Amino acid sequence: MAPDDHLSQGRALSARAVMLGLAVVAFVNVSIACSEHLLGSSRMNLSHFPLALFVTFLILAIPLNMVLKSVRLRYAFSPSELLVVLTMGLAAAAVPASGLTGFFLGVIASPFYFASPENRWGEFFHPHIPSWLAPRDEGGAMKLFFEGLPEGQHLPWQVWMVPLFWWLTLIGAIIVVSMSIAVILRKQWSEHEKLSYPLVTVAREMVGGADEDRLLPGFMRGRLFWVGFTVSFGIIGWNVLNYFWPGIPTIPVLGRWRIIHPDLPAVHNRINFLTIGICYFAHPQILFSIWVFYLVFMLQAMVLNRVGFTIGGIEDQWSSYDAATSWLHYGAFFFLVLAMAWNAREHLRRVVSAAFALHQGGDDSQEMVSYRRALWTTLLGLLYICFWFHRAGMGPALVVLFVLGTVVIHVGVARIVAASGLPYVRGPLSAQSFAVYIVGAEGTTPAGFTALAFSYALIANGRGLFMPALVHSAKLGELIAANKRKLCLAVLGGLGFGILVSVGFSILLGYSRGALNFQSGVFAYLSRSAFEYTLPKMQNPFPRSWVRISLFGLGGAITAALTVLRMRLAWWPLHPIGFAISCTYLTRFGALSIFLAWLAKTLIVRMGGVEGYRKSKPFFLGLLTGYAFGVALSFVVDGVWFPGQGHRIHSW
Secondary structure, eight states: OOOOHHHHSSOOSOHHHHHHHHHHHHHHHHHHHIIIIIIOOOOTTSSSSOHHHHHHHHHIIIIIHHHHHHHOGGGSOOHHHHHHHHHHHHHHTTSSTTTHHHHHHHHHHHHHHSOOTTTTHHHHTGGGOOTTTSOOOGGGHHHHHHHOOOTTOOOOTHHHHHHHHHHHHHHHHHHHHHHHHHHHHHHIIIIISOOOOHHHHHHHHHHTTTTSSSSSOGGGSSHHHHHHHHHHHHHHHHHHHHHHOTTSOOOOOSOOEEOSSTTSOOEEOOOOHHHHHHHTTSOHHHHHHHHHHHHHHHHHHHHHHHHTOOSOSOSSTTSOSSHHHHHHHHHHHHHHHHHHHHHTHHHHHHHHHHHTTOTTOOOOTTSSSOHHHHHHHHHHHHHHHHHHHHHHTOOHHHHHHHHHHHHHHHHHHHHHHHHHOOSSOOOSSOHHHHHHHHHOGGGOOHHHHHHHHHGGGGOGGGSOTTHHHHHHHHHHGGGOOSOHHHHHHHHHHHHHHHHHHHHHHHHHHHHHHOGGGOSSSIIIIITTHHHHHHHHHHHSOOOOOHHHHHHHHHHHHHHHHHHHHHHHOTTOOOOHHHHHHTTSHHHHHHHHHHHHHHHHHHHHHHHHHHHHHHHHHHHHHHHHHHHHHHHHHHHHHHHHHOTTSOOOOOOO
16 A cells, blocks of 8 residues: 555654654653553553553654744654654564563573472472573572662672573564564555554554644644543543542543353453544454454353353463363464465465565565565574474474464464454463463473473563564555665664663662562562463373364364355455454453444444544544543653552553
8 A cells, every 4th residue: 555645755764763763662661661560550561552652652743743843844753754763662662561571581580589399390390491591590699689689789690691692582583583474464464455454544643744834733633633532531630630539539441340140251341442542443344243252252151151061271371261262262363364374375475486586476675674585584583483492492393383373373463453453462372372282291391391381481461472563563664755674674673672671671670679579460470370380281291182172173163164254245244353352351351442442433434424434533533642641641640649559540
């Protein structure tokens, strides 16, 4: 899709845009860590459009750009410059706290500090941990990390250096593979299948006319914008008053889990303005499918509970409602990715032709990386990732299944976010559970289990790590008037810089404050749960689970049927995406907001048609802007008046 002229003109990959992008990356990584670990305030990077980045982007696009315009118009940021900053920040904002860093540092630091005679980690895990895989507790280094460094004592960097080096090579391989896959898929998803990319649509609407001579950006000039802004900002602002005067009643938009029937899963009644605002720009058929299949999941769970069918509870912290549900829907999720690859077969054939300099290769002149480099980087990167986990202790079968399961989750989540705009998406089952139950615990060595436990360092709440962000960066590149290869270097440089800032700052924070004292739970209990979920499988080995594999196959068959119905029947209203993610924790958490977004768009389009939809967009942009600034207000109030006792008004 060719970008509009007003987004193509003007400066793009200027020195100030790149430097500003790096500054935003550093600020976002530090501010998110402070919000979660120190203030106990909102969790600002749980979504695929991290709120800390969204707020910073809005500050640049609105008040700062207004100041620059008032001084001299040519000083104002161009739309492309703002999108460069956003593109650099999108993947980097997925790094801190509950993204990569919290689980990464928490998991590799846990096995020696939390080991005790009661949990027997020293017996089961310690003999199988290679010296390069985790920092040792030499001189109490891990104890000091979790409990704090005494005044005047030097930080023991030496115990971290070797593990950090090898883990960062693995993370680097994941990054370049993710970027390469994003480049390979961009044309298929954007130009051939014409996915809607609602996150990109929101950004595009907000930067349009940024360098025009009027102070206010175009999307803020109508009355509807200010109505939407007042709704979301007004509700949060009112609730902030309750921080100071608890007698003031709050407006209950945060919701809570409610049990409406003993055989039904608990439901959540949260109203999330971020979900509503972004999903409004998605295709209503996808939104309809998600909440309809959510109701189907509820009915399915009730029937299984009534008849007493179960194969176990939740597989691990990052799976779905129970084991049966997780495997059924992961089969659907897996088939969804396979169907996507089959649908893209002609495009993939052209990519391979271009990579091997064959006839009729695909045109890659507008891609961030050439198809040749992207394909070879993907293959070599995946080989290194497999080699890395094999050296960590996994057997060949476990490595292949784990890496395959991980790639499916990363690509599938990216695809679903690009199609639906859902800011909160994760896979129905962790790749760790997928691999171990297919291989069987009886066929997994203690070293393999130990390496599998360490692999949770990359779990990132099952949200696909960097892939969704990089897929959207590739799409944003269409709108940026710049050399795409240089833009790729800027994105990867920003991501690498963000990782270094986040990891370094988190280690310093751990030794200065004590990671156990952080307000977030990622270091205190989530990271060690990787070993707690793995240990019972080592102690009570089981054979390959054919029941789980059968449910996996059934889920794939259901998605295959839904895909055929959608292709053959023009009137068929249900998209298979809805079935694949209907059981996940994040869908259950956001079902009401997804329904409200669908209802609003459906009613507006039916009553006003395409023109009604176009005129209504400023209201939802206002809803998003007001929500972002409202959460920022709460963050500032927490930092000034309630440090360490913050208010988590923004989460899932």
